[in-house]
Amino acid sequence: MDDKLNVKMKIMIVDDEVDLEPMIRQKFRKQIRDGVYDFVFAHNGLEALAKLIEQPEIRLILSDINMPEMDGLTLLSKLKELKSPWLKTVIVSAYGDMENIRTAMNRGAFDFLTKPISFDDLEITINKTIEEITMIWKSMQEHDQLISIQQDLQTAREIQQAILPKTFPPFPNRNEFSIFASMTPAKEVGGDFFDFFLIDKDRLGFVIGDVSGKGVSAAIFMAVSRTLIRATGIKGISTEECMSYVNKLLCSESVSCMFVTVFYGILSTSTGEIEYVNAGHNPPYVLSGNSINRVDMTGGIILGCIDDFNYSSKKLKLNPGDSLFLFTDGVTEAINRNDEMYGEESLIAFLKEYSSHPIEEVVKESNLSVTRFSDGTPQSDDITLLAVRYHGLL
Amino acid sequence: MNVKITTLPDYTLLIIEGRVDTTNAAGLEKTMMEAIDGGCTRIVLDCTGLNYISSSGLRVFLVIQKKMISIKGHFNLCNLQPGIKEIFDISGFSSIFSLFADKEAAIIG
Numbered sequence: 001m002d003d004k005l006n007v008k009m010k011i012m013i014v015d016d017e018v019d020l021e022p023m024i025r026q027k028f029r030k031q032i033r034d035g036v037y038d039f040v041f042a043h044n045g046l047e048a049l050a051k052l053i054e055q056p057e058i059r060l061i062l063s064d065i066n067m068p069e070m071d072g073l074t075l076l077s078k079l080k081e082l083k084s085p086w087l088k089t090v091i092v093s094a095y096g097d098m099e100n101i102r103t104a105m106n107r108g109a110f111d112f113l114t115k116p117i118s119f120d121d122l123e124i125t126i127n128k129t130i131e132e133i134t135m136i137w138k139s140m141q142e143h144d145q146l147i148s149i150q151q152d153l154q155t156a157r158e159i160q161q162a163i164l165p166k167t168f169p170p171f172p173n174r175n176e177f178s179i180f181a182s183m184t185p186a187k188e189v190g191g192d193f194f195d196f197f198l199i200d201k202d203r204l205g206f207v208i209g210d211v212s213g214k215g216v217s218a219a220i221f222m223a224v225s226r227t228l229i230r231a232t233g234i235k236g237i238s239t240e241e242c243m244s245y246v247n248k249l250l251c252s253e254s255v256s257c258m259f260v261t262v263f264y265g266i267l268s269t270s271t272g273e274i275e276y277v278n279a280g281h282n283p284p285y286v287l288s289g290n291s292i293n294r295v296d297m298t299g300g301i302i303l304g305c306i307d308d309f310n311y312s313s314k315k316l317k318l319n320p321g322d323s324l325f326l327f328t329d330g331v332t333e334a335i336n337r338n339d340e341m342y343g344e345e346s347l348i349a350f351l352k353e354y355s356s357h358p359i360e361e362v363v364k365e366s367n368l369s370v371t372r373f374s375d376g377t378p379q380s381d382d383i384t385l386l387a388v389r390y391h392g393l394l
Numbered sequence: 395m396n397v398k399i400t401t402l403p404d405y406t407l408l409i410i411e412g413r414v415d416t417t418n419a420a421g422l423e424k425t426m427m428e429a430i431d432g433g434c435t436r437i438v439l440d441c442t443g444l445n446y447i448s449s450s451g452l453r454v455f456l457v458i459q460k461k462m463i464s465i466k467g468h469f470n471l472c473n474l475q476p477g478i479k480e481i482f483d484i485s486g487f488s489s490i491f492s493l494f495a496d497k498e499a500a501i502i503g
Contacts, residue, residue, distance in 0.1 A: 191449075210449065211449075212449035212450055212452060212453040213416060213419075213449065213450045213453065257453055257456045257457045257460065258453065259449075259452075259453065259456065261449070261484075261485060279486070280484060280485035280486045280487075281484070282484060283484065297483070297484065299486065299489070300486055301485065301486025301487070301489060301490065302452075302485050302486055302487075305456060305486075305490065306490060329448075329449075333446075333448075380415075380416075381448070
């Protein structure tokens with residue numbers, strides 16, 4: 001975008017009468033001295049085009065019609081080909097020459113003046129045209145800013161997707177467990193996240209979270225939450241210590257009460273035992289053959305609300321073949337055309353059918369099940385799924 | 395979402411009906427903050443007709459609760475539908491909000 005417009009806007013007068021230049025300079029000497037107007041003169045259409053290339057800050061052209069080499073009407077046609085939204089031409093014609101005036105207007109002239117030129121009228125016309133050009137320029141600039149914001153959002157989406165694990169299987173050398181996850185944001189960027197990391201040889205940390213609200217603010221809070229949990233969890237402290245610590249940090253960061261629901265668990269890869277804290281997140285399900293059981297709550301409040309809250313943990317045990325299925329409310333609250341929610345019942349029914357399928361399929365098919373249910377109704381919340389299966393020591 | 399505010403001598407009665415989600419949470423926050431800025435220190439929120447609340451909606455409730463605590467006021471909720479009560483239980487909100495079975499109890503509480 002040419003932002004020189006505000007600084008300097010040149011006006012080009014195209015006329016084969018050489019007397020015109022001193023006359024204009026004399027009439028508008030004050031405005032020229034004050035830097036309000038800056039004039040350029042050309043004596044035919046060809047010269048005008050050449051000057052336009054030399055001096056792209058020319059925004060307004062006042063052109064005569066009858067000139068040697070290239071006349072004003074031909075010049076208009078050439079200017080039209082440039083398709084510059086903020087280059088405006090005012091045509092100057094003989095009084096009563098309606099035919100040429102019509103032709104000029106049809107070729108894209110912005111306005112016309114008639115000879116003999118009244119300098120008052122000329123000044124009004126120049127000012128009016130400059131106003132129009134400025135308005136177009138401003139709206140073009142706003143349009144460009146909008147495009148740039150959209151590009152920023154796209155970049156934010158890429159960054160957000162990039163900080164989530166995306167290589168599956170993530171630990172190809174580990175046979176005691178398998179893990180799969182996906183996050184589908186509703187807008188360009190989302191507030192959901194998942195993560196997992198090996199704390200040591202025997203312990204796998206895994207987490208799912210949902211930040212209040214959506215869009216850029218949620219995405220930033222999500223990135224902070226995810227990073228804090230990973231950095232704290234990977235030290236190997238208990239889930240309750242980790243959540244209490246991260247909560248304290250998020251409370252000090254939390255602007256206007258943003259918060260995040262989190263389920264954080266640590267799986268012992270040698271025993272199948274999971275120690276976990278549920279900080280206000282939808283309770284996950286344990287899949288054990290045909291039985292689908294909700295994981296007990298731990299009484300934890302969502303992170304980022306009460307800074308001295310003490311989180312407590314619970315334990316559960318996965319037997320070889322069992323899985324833990326975690327999700328965000330974007331799954332159960334997905335709606336269809338009749339405004340009905342997917343709901344826990346549909347999810348449980350789905351899990352009953354798929355609980356023995358490979359973990360990757362459970363996640364992918366679950367996504368498809370929600371998509372089929374929504375049947376084209378736009379997704380209103382991020383949809384995130386994470387599933388861990390314990391295979392036992394082989 | 396439908397919000398009805400009635401200022402009574404002892405308390406401000408708020409009735410919310412429908413869904414509180416991303417699309418209307420900001421408006422609700424503004425309405426409630428204006429009531430508090432207008433001097434109300436006791437809000438009774440009747441949730442009989444509230445059938446859905448998203449995380450953005452919960453955030454508004456949290457903002458109001460924190461504000462009320464800071465001015466030593468009361469923010470009493472009543473008649474939560476089972477689905478909404480469950481969301482409060484899961485999120486841990488039940489432990490930081492004053493929930494009442496009915497309006498009469500909320501007015502006294």
